[in-house]
Amino acid sequence: MGEKGIRIPKQKRSMEKKQRIKNAAIRLMAEKGYHSTSSNEIAKEAGVSIGTFYSYYKDKKELYKELVADIYNAVLAPMNMSDDPGSDADTLSGPFDALDKHSIEETVYLYIQTVFKGHEYETAFQREIASLSEQSDEFREIEMVHKRKLTKTFTSILSAYKDELKVRDLKTASYLILTTVEAAVHDTLFHNGGKNKKAVSRELTAMIVAYLF
Amino acid sequence: MGEKGIRIPKQKRSMEKKQRIKNAAIRLMAEKGYHSTSSNEIAKEAGVSIGTFYSYYKDKKELYKELVADIYNAVLAPMNMSDDPGSDADTLSGPFDALDKHSIEETVYLYIQTVFKGHEYETAFQREIASLSEQSDEFREIEMVHKRKLTKTFTSILSAYKDELKVRDLKTASYLILTTVEAAVHDTLFHNGGKNKKAVSRELTAMIVAYLF
């Protein structure tokens, strides 16, 4: 009943406010989780009234979706895969298109470092994203949109090395490597505080190279 | 601790009631998630009064913790690593101590199958566990107690093959393989419905063997 009329801010003042809301939300959700963070709390932390909050976002979920999109844009941008180059999210430096200029080992290692870098941006909040995606297919789908792109790109990269590869099932190999790297990085960063990042990078590289070639 | 006098049931009748509560909780949480399942609902589903519920469990979290412990015991038991042989949780059949009786490939493959089997027990609920563990360190710690043991055991198994291995950093290798297998199995089962289980098992085996030897 009756369009809710969500404000789409173009003015500087408004943009700033929206950003304040986002920052507050990331801060709080990273710390206490999505479910334990209330809209009222976010508004207060952002120094904004609850009415303003709801003039920018239909509901808490809507805000969360935008947060995830921002994170993914920021993380995927350096891999040259971002959808939205004009995103209002920060963008990580260091492009990923240098992959093919190096030896195989270097290439894989570089890839792993890129994934690390991506996970190191707003780490705590990304951990919460991972959690929610696990919880509801609705949230998971938001992530998948981006992840599917990654798989495709990676498969095409592997195809370039086709003749030198010993694996046959390229699709499963891509899936496996992506899952593996993602999990190892995730676990290293989120649950071990990154202490063994170096060793993991080295061994992970070794494992993938040994598998592929 | 236990100011309110949480009942520790030893009588058959009580044990049965507790089990009914647990079963109801698993059923509901698997379906709708921890946060969307209320204590009242669990009690009703269990055919028990809410008062009774709170005479067995300090709060919902307490119940959840017990559920996680049960799952872990059930999953780890077949690997001969369970702490609590007298656990009231079900126990999966098929011991894992046959590892060294087979060829390397067979051994790894068998291990992967065991992990699959573990994840296939109360799959939906385990997915919820994974989600919550991500969310709160408190819950995560419960998992870690068990996982640390797994790493240790696995490292010692690898040690048996020491001379034939090409990896040097045994600790990191163990960690990597466990994380990798866990992640691949998890993703295959929880997010892909297990459709590519076979291919993943094969490639995963290939990757690990290529890495280790």
Added chain:
Amino acid sequence: MGEKGIRIPKQKRSMEKKQRIKNAAIRLMAEKGYHSTSSNEIAKEAGVSIGTFYSYYKDKKELYKELVADIYNAVLAPMNMSDDPGSDADTLSGPFDALDKHSIEETVYLYIQTVFKGHEYETAFQREIASLSEQSDEFREIEMVHKRKLTKTFTSILSAYKDELKVRDLKTASYLILTTVEAAVHDTLFHNGGKNKKAVSRELTAMIVAYLF
């Protein structure tokens, strides 16, 4: 999601509480109207927690429906038309089945008095019912269930006088008389404070008799 489990009280204590809620609701809605009366206010006025309120009623509308049903049962009962003889609403005294024992004028006059009596019970709240019925077809339907019965009964009474009547279109006549009496009584009571009740009764009787015979 998940049956809300509305409590259906059979115990004396509970029944009493439910009645307290109803009384409070009638009091407040009669005074300030349905829309300006909040559930919290009703609960407070009833000396009951808001939680208790929602354990008895799914929402405010549900409570309102019950209130209307109660009123109608109380009002229709003396006309021997109540659906629910065991209703927990009060019941007005004075049956209406004496209609045919009197002269025509007396019969009509008696009928009008009965309608007055019905409207004099919880007058202010009935005024609010009338208002809401006007506002939403959903609420109107609740009233109509009862009103339709009245029309039918009245038509059959008229049929008994068939040969002496000068009107031909019995259905429209019934409708017209019911509407007319209802409106006159309603207006006299709700908007004129009943000051001219006597004169209105007399003239209304005269009009109807002149019309029918």
Added chain:
Amino acid sequence: MGEKGIRIPKQKRSMEKKQRIKNAAIRLMAEKGYHSTSSNEIAKEAGVSIGTFYSYYKDKKELYKELVADIYNAVLAPMNMSDDPGSDADTLSGPFDALDKHSIEETVYLYIQTVFKGHEYETAFQREIASLSEQSDEFREIEMVHKRKLTKTFTSILSAYKDELKVRDLKTASYLILTTVEAAVHDTLFHNGGKNKKAVSRELTAMIVAYLF
């Protein structure tokens, strides 16, 4: 009064804007009711800022009052009873002063048709008016101002027929007839969709004539 300085527009531009607001309000309130129509929504529908809305109207109630007044002026005008001949509301065609040029039956029938015509103008919104008038004496009073005039006029018309009438209590008779016609027309139009308009007109005429003469 008017502390906030409510603008009384005399300029064409302003009048136009005010009218746009009124039209939007009637449209929305007719469709969704007074309570479910927000000021912000009205302003948006009118293509006017909420600020402008509040520069013309102290609050939503003020706007509503003006709407009711307009409707009454539009409805009463053809009966030559409008207070404000220069009202900015539309005016229905067809004067009512032809009453005495016809036979008694024709006169009454004509009157009924006029009332029908009045109710057929902005029917849905008038239904909402009826509802709100029932709800609050404040709103009701607005209606009464006009209705009292009607009664007076009608009484004086009846006086003209004095010698031929059989009724003695002219005041009550006027009141009764007005109430009756109003109610029958209202119900026929608002709740029966006007299907039985013809039959009701006929029978209503018959009833009133039989009563009066």
Added chain:
DNA sequence: AATGAATGAGCCTTCATTCAT
């Protein structure tokens, strides 16, 4: 005059938890 971003009181509703019986 006009705008519309901003406000915040207050509404409806849920649910973990208590406690009298």
Added chain:
DNA sequence: TATGAATGAAGGCTCATTCAT
């Protein structure tokens, strides 16, 4: 022991109204 009625803090969200620009 067991029950379940009762509680009330807290959450999500709406909307009439204000005010700086």
